[in-house]
Amino acid sequence: MHSGLPYWIIKNRLYDYYNPLKDDVTADVAVIGSGITGALAAHELCKAGFDCCVLDKRSIATGSSAASTALLQYEIDLPLHKLAGKIGEDKAVTAYRSCLDSITELGKILEEASVQADFVRRPSIFYASDSKGEEIIAKEYEIRTRHGLPAELVSREALREKYGLHTFSGALCNCEAAEVDAYKAATGLLDYDMRHNGLRVYTHTEISDCIQDECGCILTDMDGHTVKCRYVVVAAGFEAGQFLPEKVMKLTSTYALVSHPVDERLLWPGRALIWETAEPYVYMRTTKENRIIMGGEDDGFYDPKRRDRRLARKVRTLEKKFCDLFPDIPFTAEMAWCGTFSSTDDGLPFIGPWKEGDRVFYDLGYGGNGITFSVIGAQMISRTLSGHQDSRYGIFGFGRLWDD
Numbered sequence: 242m243h244s245g246l247p248y249w250i251i252k253n254r255l256y257d258y259y260n261p262l263k264d265d266v267t268a269d270v271a272v273i274g275s276g277i278t279g280a281l282a283a284h285e286l287c288k289a290g291f292d293c294c295v296l297d298k299r300s301i302a303t304g305s306s307a308a309s310t311a312l313l314q315y316e317i318d319l320p321l322h323k324l325a326g327k328i329g330e331d332k333a334v335t336a337y338r339s340c341l342d343s344i345t346e347l348g349k350i351l352e353e354a355s356v357q358a359d360f361v362r363r364p365s366i367f368y369a370s371d372s373k374g375e376e377i378i379a380k381e382y383e384i385r386t387r388h389g390l391p392a393e394l395v396s397r398e399a400l401r402e403k404y405g406l407h408t409f410s411g412a413l414c415n416c417e418a419a420e421v422d423a424y425k426a427a428t429g430l431l432d433y434d435m436r437h438n439g440l441r442v443y444t445h446t447e448i449s450d451c452i453q454d455e456c457g458c459i460l461t462d463m464d465g466h467t468v469k470c471r472y473v474v475v476a477a478g479f480e481a482g483q484f485l486p487e488k489v490m491k492l493t494s495t496y497a498l499v500s501h502p503v504d505e506r507l508l509w510p511g512r513a514l515i516w517e518t519a520e521p522y523v524y525m526r527t528t529k530e531n532r533i534i535m536g537g538e539d540d541g542f543y544d545p546k547r548r549d550r551r552l553a554r555k556v557r558t559l560e561k562k563f564c565d566l567f568p569d570i571p572f573t574a575e576m577a578w579c580g581t582f583s584s585t586d587d588g589l590p591f592i593g594p595w596k597e598g599d600r601v602f603y604d605l606g607y608g609g610n611g612i613t614f615s616v617i618g619a620q621m622i623s624r625t626l627s628g629h630q631d632s633r634y635g636i637f638g639f640g641r642l643w644d645d
């Protein structure tokens with residue numbers, strides 16, 4: 242799943258909680274997965290008055306959420322002008338706008354539950370890596386401003402003067418991004434709902450079977466215990482394949498590192514999140530402790546052993562890229578890790594039932610913006626189970642697989 246200890250588990254220490262399922266139980270909704278997606282879904286469902294339980298085969302939130310570099314941006318992996326070409330401009334803009342709103346929503350959710358997950362609003366700098374990138378920036382600026390989405394063009398010279406950032410060309414910037422500690426957010430929300438909303442969390446409980454009929458669902462774990470419920474939410478991240486009738490995501494490998502702490506006065510102003518137009522892209526952010534987190538250098542394969550062998554080389558490449566971009570900031574990697582990453586063809590998540598009327602809801606926030614998708618999924622599913630309509634299933638639902 243990931244290897245090399247991710248920074249967040251070391252910084253926050255492992256959340257000590259061990260509670261395997263020992264009996265047959267019932268619930269209104271059972272959520273498979275205790276990462277940021279499952280935690281947010283359970284939180285919204287508890288808030289809506291559902292009796293919920295969360296099941297995870299590992300310790301709480303130790304899947305991808307513990308490895309995440311947790312930049313929150315309203316831009317998804319596919320630039321808006323390309324997504325518009327794929328699914329139509331209206332739908333693409335709605336997808337982007339949903340991501341924009343989800344950042345504010347996440348801040349509110351954490352604040353209301355008093356979860357201190359180091360959520361901080363930041364500017365975002367999306368710089369052109371090369372001349373092809375300059376075209377992307379120009380097209381993105383045009384379509385985003387036409388739809389009132391936040392976007393500002395900043396020249397190469399201004400990036401150098403204001404941020405000490407040495408780029409090939411200019412960038413598209415906005416002030417709507419944020420950073421968070423996804424591990425702290427997930428563990429904090431689950432802890433809140435266990436204490437305030439009767440949420441039950443069963444760890445070290447692997448669900449091996451999920452069946453549904455018109456009355457409800459039955460989950461069975463590896464020891465034969467069952468959970469009878471009205472609905473299931475599958476928030477099992479990239480391991481959700483076992484619960485899906487068909488494969489819908491591509492698995493790749495990604496790499497991340499965290500630097501030694503840097504003298505605060507040397508960090509770039511505003512501590513913007515920085516990423517680029519190249520594919521795969523590199524990206525960076527800072528932490529509360531004045532470290533720099535950097536990631537990227539993705540490989541298009543899923544083979545954990547091969548991925549792990551490449552880590553040392555990837556770290557050297559990332560370090561070099563950082564020094565090219567910020568020659569005036571001293572930078573040494575302190576620790577590094579690799580992770581599996583899931584993506585979809587259109588860069589959008591899969592949220593909702595496989596087919597209308599099903600009682601199993603998938604909440605699969607695949608892509609570089611997985612966390613913003615987790616917020617959207619939690620709110621869509623909670624609204625639906627509470628009897629409300631959400632037209633965004635037309636964008637994020639499985640129906641788009643058969644529409645193509």
Ligand SMILES: Cc1cc2nc3c(=O)[nH]c(=O)nc-3n(C[C@H](O)[C@H](O)[C@H](O)COP(=O)(O)OP(=O)(O)OC[C@H]3O[C@@H](n4cnc5c(N)ncnc54)[C@H](O)[C@@H]3O)c2cc1C
Pocket residue numbers: 243273274275276277278279296297298299301302303304305306307308309310311312313423446447448449476477478479480481495496497536579580581582605606607608609610611612613615
């Ligand atoms: C290195 C890296 C960097 C990233 N950077 C960013 C970023 O900057 N911004 C961003 O938005 N996203 C980023 N992502 C993606 C983001 O981290 C993920 O989208 C998000 O963490 C997924 O959360 P999740 O809860 O869906 O999955 P997970 O955190 O993987 O949780 C799924 C859980 O399901 C459990 N599970 C699976 N199968 C079963 C089963 N059969 N029975 C019981 N439990 C099961 C697993 O044990 C796991 O705990 C990054 C990912 C990686 C790896």
